[in-house]
Structures are given as C-alpha cells and as structure tokens.
Amino acid sequence: MQPIGRTRWAIAEGYLPGWSNGPEPQLASHETVCLLNAGYRTARVEITVLLSDRDPAGAFRVTVPPRRTLHVRFNELRDPEPIHADTDYASVVESDVPIVVRHSHLDSRQEANARLSTIAFGSDT
Amino acid sequence: MQPIGRTRWAIAEGYLPGWSNGPEPQLASHETVCLLNAGYRTARVEITVLLSDRDPAGAFRVTVPPRRTLHVRFNELRDPEPIHADTDYASVVESDVPIVVRHSHLDSRQEANARLSTIAFGSDT
Amino acid sequence: MQPIGRTRWAIAEGYLPGWSNGPEPQLASHETVCLLNAGYRTARVEITVLLSDRDPAGAFRVTVPPRRTLHVRFNELRDPEPIHADTDYASVVESDVPIVVRHSHLDSRQEANARLSTIAFGSDT
Amino acid sequence: MQPIGRTRWAIAEGYLPGWSNGPEPQLASHETVCLLNAGYRTARVEITVLLSDRDPAGAFRVTVPPRRTLHVRFNELRDPEPIHADTDYASVVESDVPIVVRHSHLDSRQEANARLSTIAFGSDT
Numbered sequence: 001m002q003p004i005g006r007t008r009w010a011i012a013e014g015y016l017p018g019w020s021n022g023p024e025p026q027l028a029s030h031e032t033v034c035l036l037n038a039g040y041r042t043a044r045v046e047i048t049v050l051l052s053d054r055d056p057a058g059a060f061r062v063t064v065p066p067r068r069t070l071h072v073r074f075n076e077l078r079d080p081e082p083i084h085a086d087t088d089y090a091s092v093v094e095s096d097v098p099i100v101v102r103h104s105h106l107d108s109r110q111e112a113n114a115r116l117s118t119i120a121f122g123s124d125t
Numbered sequence: 126m127q128p129i130g131r132t133r134w135a136i137a138e139g140y141l142p143g144w145s146n147g148p149e150p151q152l153a154s155h156e157t158v159c160l161l162n163a164g165y166r167t168a169r170v171e172i173t174v175l176l177s178d179r180d181p182a183g184a185f186r187v188t189v190p191p192r193r194t195l196h197v198r199f200n201e202l203r204d205p206e207p208i209h210a211d212t213d214y215a216s217v218v219e220s221d222v223p224i225v226v227r228h229s230h231l232d233s234r235q236e237a238n239a240r241l242s243t244i245a246f247g248s249d250t
Numbered sequence: 251m252q253p254i255g256r257t258r259w260a261i262a263e264g265y266l267p268g269w270s271n272g273p274e275p276q277l278a279s280h281e282t283v284c285l286l287n288a289g290y291r292t293a294r295v296e297i298t299v300l301l302s303d304r305d306p307a308g309a310f311r312v313t314v315p316p317r318r319t320l321h322v323r324f325n326e327l328r329d330p331e332p333i334h335a336d337t338d339y340a341s342v343v344e345s346d347v348p349i350v351v352r353h354s355h356l357d358s359r360q361e362a363n364a365r366l367s368t369i370a371f372g373s374d375t
Numbered sequence: 376m377q378p379i380g381r382t383r384w385a386i387a388e389g390y391l392p393g394w395s396n397g398p399e400p401q402l403a404s405h406e407t408v409c410l411l412n413a414g415y416r417t418a419r420v421e422i423t424v425l426l427s428d429r430d431p432a433g434a435f436r437v438t439v440p441p442r443r444t445l446h447v448r449f450n451e452l453r454d455p456e457p458i459h460a461d462t463d464y465a466s467v468v469e470s471d472v473p474i475v476v477r478h479s480h481l482d483s484r485q486e487a488n489a490r491l492s493t494i495a496f497g498s499d500t
Contacts (some may be wrong), residue, residue, distance in 0.1 A: 001173060001181075002249050004135045004163075004217060010379045012444070012477035013409035013492055034138035036215040037177060048376060050411060050444045056376075069137070069175045069215035090411040090444035090475075094378060100246045103135035105492070118492050119137075121245055121475045123379050126298060126306075128371050129260045129342060139287035194262070194300045196342035218345060225340075227262035227369045231340040244262075244368055251423060251431075252466060253389070254385045281486050284388035286425060286465040319425045319465035350465075350496045352387035369493055370389075 001067065003039030005098035006122035013118075014089040016075060024101075024106070031074045033093065036100040044097045046095040047072070049083060050090045057081055057089075063098065093120065126192065128164030130223035131247035138243075139214040139228075140176070142229065143199060156199045158218065161225040162189040169222045172197070174208060175215045182206055183193075218245065251317065253289030255348035256372035263368075264299070264339040264353075266325060281324045283343065286350040287314040293345045300340045301331060307331055307339075314349065331342070343370065376441065378414030380473035381497035388493075389424070389464040390476075391450060406449045408468065411475040412439040418470045422447070424458060425465045430458055432464075439474065457471065 035120075037043040046059040046113055060077045064070045074083050083089060093101050101120040141156055162168040171184040185202045189195045197217075199208050210212060217228050226245040266281055289294040296309040310327045314320045324333050324341075334341060343351050351370040391406055412418040421434040435452045439445045449458050449466075458464060468476050479492035 001217060002133075002250070004133055004250075005246065006376075010411055010413065010475040012411040012475040012494075013407075013446070013479055014444075015446075021462045032138075034213075034215065036135055036137040038135065038175065038217050049411065049447050050442060052446070056442055067175060067181055069139075069177055069213060071140075071177070071213045072139070083416055088409075090409065090410075092376060100135040101242065104138055110450055118245055118477065118494055121380065121494055121497065122155075122214040122246065125377070125379075125384060126342060127258075129258055129375075130371065157263075159340065161260055161262040161342075163260065163300065163342050184308075192300060192306055194264075194302055194338060196263070196265075196302070196338045206361070225260040225262040227368065229263055234375065244371060251467060251500070252383075254383055255496065255500075272475075281387075284463075284465065286387040286467075288385065288425065289469050317431055319427055319463060321388070321427070321463045350385040350387040352493065354388055362492060369398055369496060372496065 001107055003098045005036070005100040007095050008123045009093040009101035009120040010117060011060050011091045011101070011103040011120045012092070013056040014091060016083060016091055029102070031105045033066070033072050033074065033091065034102045034104060035064045035070045035072065036081065037097070038065060040066045041097050042066055043097045045095045045099070048081050050092065052088050057083065059061070072109045098104055100106050128136045128223040129250050130225040132223055133248045133250070134219070134226035134245040136216045136226070136228045136245045139153070139199065141208060141210040141212070147149040152201050156228070156230045158197050158199065158216065159227040159229060160195045160197065162191060162193055162222070164222055166222050167191055169207060170220045170224065172206050172217060175217065177190045177213050180234045182208065193226045210250050251289050255286070255350040257345050257348055258373045258375070259343040259351035259370040260320045261341045261343070261353045261370045264324065264341060266289065266333060266335040266337070272358045274296060281355045283322045283341070283352065283354070284352040285314045285320045285325065286319055287316060287347065289347055290316045291347050292316055293347045293349050295343060295345045296347070300339050307333065347351050376413050376474045380411070380418045380475040381499050382470050383498045383500070384468040384476035384495040386466045386468070386478045386495045389449065391458060391462070392458040393413055406478070406480045408447045408449065408466065409479060410439045410445045410447065410500070412441060414472055415441045418472045418474050419439055420470045420474070423467045425457050425467065427463050432458065435483060467478055493498060
C-alpha cells in the first residue's frame with residue numbers, strides 16, 4: 001500500500017478532565033492521538049504540547065511501525081514530563097514519513113460518557 | 126451531478142466497544158464507514174484495516190452504485206475475517222472513482238449513548 | 251470581508267433518528283446543515299440528498315443572504331419531498347458563490363442527548 | 376518550530392445553549408474557539424460572528440503569544456457586544472500569521488453532557 005497523509009499535523013485543542021466516572025481503563029476520561037502509518041517505512045514521530053501560559057512541553061517521541069496504527073494516550077506521556085489534568089493544551093505532531101493523525105477524547109465526568117474525535121490539521125510545510 | 130471527492134481516504138481511528146446498552150440494532154455500539162458516490166459510475170471500494178500488533182486485515186470489498194450512499198458497519202465485515210471488539214484499529218479506503226468518506230461511531234456502553242463522526246483524510250495519491 | 255469557502259460540498263453521512271427524548275424544539279432529535287456565507291453576494295444553494303436504495307431526492311433550494319449564516323434542519327425540508335426518518339442518507343451541497351458547510355446532529359433517543367458535528371468535504375470542481 | 380496553519384478560518388456553526396446542568400465552570404454549557412500558534416511571532420486575531428438575521432457582530436480581537444495555545448469561550452466575549460444564547464451563529468477567524476483553529480462545544484442541558492469538536496475550514500485567501 002502507498003503511504004498516505006502529511007508530515008506535520010496540528011491538534012488545536014486538548015483538555016484532560018480532572019476526574020472520571022466509569023470502569024477503568026476503557027471508560028476513564030482520556031485523550032488520545034491516533035496515528036496511522038500506511039507505508040512500508042517506520043514513522044519516527046515527535047509530539048510537542050503547546051500550553052497557554054508557558055513554553056511547550058516535549059517533544060514526546062514515539063515510533064509507528066510500517067502498516068500499523070498506534071493510539072497514544074496523552075494521560076500516559078511521562079517523558080520528558082507529564083501533562084497536567086484540567087489544563088488547556090494543543091499539540092503539533094511531526095513525522096519523518098507521511099502519516100494521518102486524529103485526536104479523540106472520552107469524557108466520563110458525568111453519569112454518561114461523552115466522546116469526540118476530530119481529524120487534525122495536516123500540512124507538509 | 127459531477128463526481129466529488131478523492132480516491133484514497135484514511136481513517137486514523139477505530140475501536141469497537143465490547144458491549145452495548147440500548148435497543149438493537151439502532152443503538153447497539155457500532156462503527157460505520159459512510160461512503161458517498163455522487164457520480165454516474167459504480168465505485169469499487171477496498172477497505173484495509175490497520176492494527177497495532179499485526180499485519181493489516183482485509184482488503185474488504187464493497188461497491189457503491191452510482192448516485193448512492195452506502196453505510197458499512199465494521200462490526201458486520203466478515204470476509205476475509207471479522208474485526209475484533211475492544212481492539213484499536215485504523216483503516217484506508219481506496220476507490221476507483223472519487224468518493225467521500227466519513228467515519229462514525231455510536232457508543233452505548235453507558236446509560237446514554239455517545240456519538241462521534243469525523244471526515245476521513247482524503248488524498249488522490 | 252472576503253468570501254471564504256468552496257462551491258461544492260459533500261456530507262457523507264445522514265440519519266434522522268426515529269424518536270426523541272427531550273423538550274421541543276431545542277432537544278428534538280434533528281440533523282442540520284449549517285451554511286456560512288461570508289461574502290457580499292447572496293448564495294443560491296441546492297441540496298441533493300443521496301439515498302442507499304433509490305435515486306437522489308431534491309434538489310432542495312435555499313438562499314443565504316450576504317454575510318449571514320443559515321442553519322437548515324433536514325427534518326423540515328418538504329419541497330420537493332420530505333426525508334424519511336430511520337433512513338441512511340448523504341448529501342451534496344452546491345452554491346453559486348463560495349460558502350462553508352458543516353453538518354450537525356442531535357440525538358435524543360436516550361435519556362441524555364448525543365451531539366456530533368463535522369465539517370463537510372469541500373471542493374471547487 | 377515552524378509555523379503551521381492558515382490565516383483565515385471559518386466555523387460554520389455556533390449555538391450557545393440557554394441553560395446548563397453541571398458543576399461550574401468546567402461543565403457549564405459553552406462554546407470555545409481553540410487557537411494554536413506554533414510559530415515565533417504573536418498572532419493578532421479577529422473573530423467576526425455571523426448571524427442569521429442581522430449584520431455580523433464584532434470583530435472581537437484577541438492575541439495568541441508565540442508557541443502558545445489560547446481557548447476563547449464565546450460566552451465570555453463582551454467587547455464590542457455579547458453573543459446571545461439560544462441563537463444560531465457562525466464565525467470567521469482571521470490572523471496575521473498562520474494559526475490552526477478548532478471549535479468545540481459542551482452541552483450540559485440534560486443529565487449527561489454532550490461534547491463536540493470540529494476542525495474549522497482553513498484558507499489563505
């Protein structure tokens with residue numbers, strides 16, 4: 001399969017709810033960046049997290065093997081630092097080969113969970 | 126009507142919840158790929174499902190008649206193999222004529238259902 | 251303000267739930283096509299509804315005055331024909347000037363309402 | 376980091392629910408425009424709000440510092456005028472440097488909150 005996608009993506013919104021209301025781990029409140037690598041080369045990916053009141057956090061580094069998808073939970077990023085709950089953020093995802101990026105969110109702060117998922121903004125420059 | 130769309134699309138996220146909580150079939154947890162073929166030629170479509178820990182599944186083949194829409198539930202794909210619940214996946218949709226692709230999801234694991242729907246990433250190369 | 255947008259848009263998914271559970275009219279289950287006309291000329295818009303098992307319905311005609319937004323509920327389209335509930339559909343929106351199109355949905359079939367909203371696929375050809 | 380994005384964005388839908396059902400301020404019904412400025416220059420941003428029955432409101436002016444994100448609640452815009460609840464609107468976001476724009480919504484009118492988030496339509500002209 002030919003690769004598909006872009007090498008730079010921006011996710012203009014991020015927010016980790018401060019609490020949850022559902023069985024762990026599937027229904028814990030969380031945010032995920034979903035990476036798709038359709039080509040035959042490993043994707044080396046850097047995620048930079050932009051904040052509202054300080055310099056960016058990261059870069060967080062992950063790799064996506066060829067012809068694989070990887071779902072990364074922002075909650076679980078630890079190196080070089082964790083992302084705080086209840087804080088507005090945004091992110092830029094940069095890869096050395098074309099990938100496709102989507103951002104999704106499960107919010108279980110109330111009795112029923114709310115989900116959202118949005119394509120990121122892709123660019124090659 | 127002129128055709129509209131692209132010939133290659135990527136859906137960077139997929140996840141079939143492992144259980145449901147609502148009247149079948151409308152409110153069973155499910156994920157759907159929605160295909161729109163606005164032109165006057167039948168679209169021959171291949172869906173390849175990318176996983177996190179093994180080679181891709183598929184290709185699953187469907188056709189969309191001219192000037193029709195087709196909503197395909199991932200849960201119901203069987204040939205060449207079913208997609209397991211509670212597993213992260215992603216997909217690439219390839220067509221011989223321009224189509225438009227959207228991905229939607231209904232999650233009824235809790236008392237109230239959550240829905241999301243996202244435009245796929247379209248490309249002609 | 252300069253116009254912004256495209257002249258052809260496709261919405262690859264549509265589905266009118268068959269029932270509601272909330273105060274009318276704000277929380278009745280519905281689907282809306284949201285049209286934004288940022289320019290100084292009236293937009294003459296045609297909405298064609300694609301179905302899975304018959305020829306398209308419409309075209310439904312609406313106009314969006316200059317520098318205005320118009321939210322059209324699919325439930326309320328009557329001319330040339332209504333759109334049936336509990337039926338999969340998709341739509342193509344064509345305008346004589348650039349506009350921006352979004353599709354949103356409120357599903358109140360269960361105790362809590364679910365909402366989704368997605369940018370349509372825009373094209374100039 | 377290189378800048379990423381576009382200088383003009385359109386959000387084709389907006390609607391501020393008239394009431395809420397959840398702890399303030401996190402779960403009050405609200406709509407947010409999320410701005411990401413990945414570059415090294417401050418972004419001067421103008422938000423114009425289009426309505427269905429009168430001339431546009433605004434422009435509302437905000438700035439996004441370099442390498443920062445800013446989440447703006449439409450509910451809190453006051454200058455030159457507030458946006459009324461229970462009214463359809465849309466918006467155009469214009470910046471002097473490339474940014475990325477997303478629109479999100481939390482609706483807590485019923486027992487469980489519903490969220491949606493959508494990438495805006497980006498353009499450079």
